[in-house]
Amino acid sequence: MASDTVSTLDYMLTPPDGSRAYNNINADSTTGKPIRNWVEDSHEMQIKDVRGEEGLYKLDSAGFQYGREAAKHTSFLNDGEIEREYYPESIDLIKRVTGATSIVIFDHTIRRRRPGEPDDSPQKRQPVSLVHVDQTTSSAISRVHRHLPPTEAPSLLRRRFQIINLWRPISHAAVDWPLALCDFRSVDFEKDLVPVALIYPDREGETFGVKHNPNHQWKYLNAMTPEEFVLIKCFDSIQDGSVARLTPHTGFQDPNTPEGTPLRESIELRALVFYD
Secondary structure (H helix, E strand, C coil): CCEEEEEEEEECCCCCCCEEEEEHHHHHHHCCCCCCCCCEEEEEEEEECCCCCCCHCCCCCCEEEECCCCCEEECCHHHHHHHHHHHHHHHHHHHHCCCCCCCCEEEEEECCCCCCCCCHHHHHCCCCCCCCEECHHHHHHHHHHHHCCCCHHHHHHCCEEEEEEEEEECCCEEECEEEEECCCHHCHHHHHHHEEECCCCCEEEEEHHEEEEEEEEECCCECCCCCCEEEEEEECCCCCCCCCCCCCCEEEECCCCCCCCCEEEEEEEHHHHHHC
């Protein structure tokens, strides 16, 4: 039985003075609030449970794709172990699902919901309650130059490449604060997306914020387990309208969550995905 739900999703309003939007990667450690020059724009949205219909949503049509395959690495407590054990099996998984020829995982984030704690360091990341896309075209190209040797980057950029996140719950099902994904076919690329500078302590990246559009079609997989995963497309170099380019996404508070549900824990890997 489908568990469709309605939740308040946080979109963005652009800076009223017309300046470039920015967001600091770390929250203010004193107040716990984000450091940015724009405000959220909250809207109630219907979110459809696609359990039983997962096969209808593919990377090149919807911009995301669900699958079932348990990870061999299950502890997710040590970054070094994750890189040694979980990265290789994830590269193999992404290759099999996408048909890609080469993959470079450039980072990962573990999120554990801790109510009342500030999200002010990489060790304290919490579910993101903001509609966003991790990369813009500019930052995606910068990622290739940042993570590949200068002798290889130019030729790789002439081929099709994507940035794809591999997301899965860890420890227990993600009933608390599940992940919602917006079907790319309901996104107005030119009107809905706003480049936002992402300020790190040592550099600057760029993401897309998303403006509210009542046509957005939101999906989630109810009670997603650690044995399930979703691939989330954040960028595709094919931009001729033939494939989905990206997927806005956000964590959300499901009002139907039972009291006492274990707090959400999840991991996402971010990968450069190349094709011949």
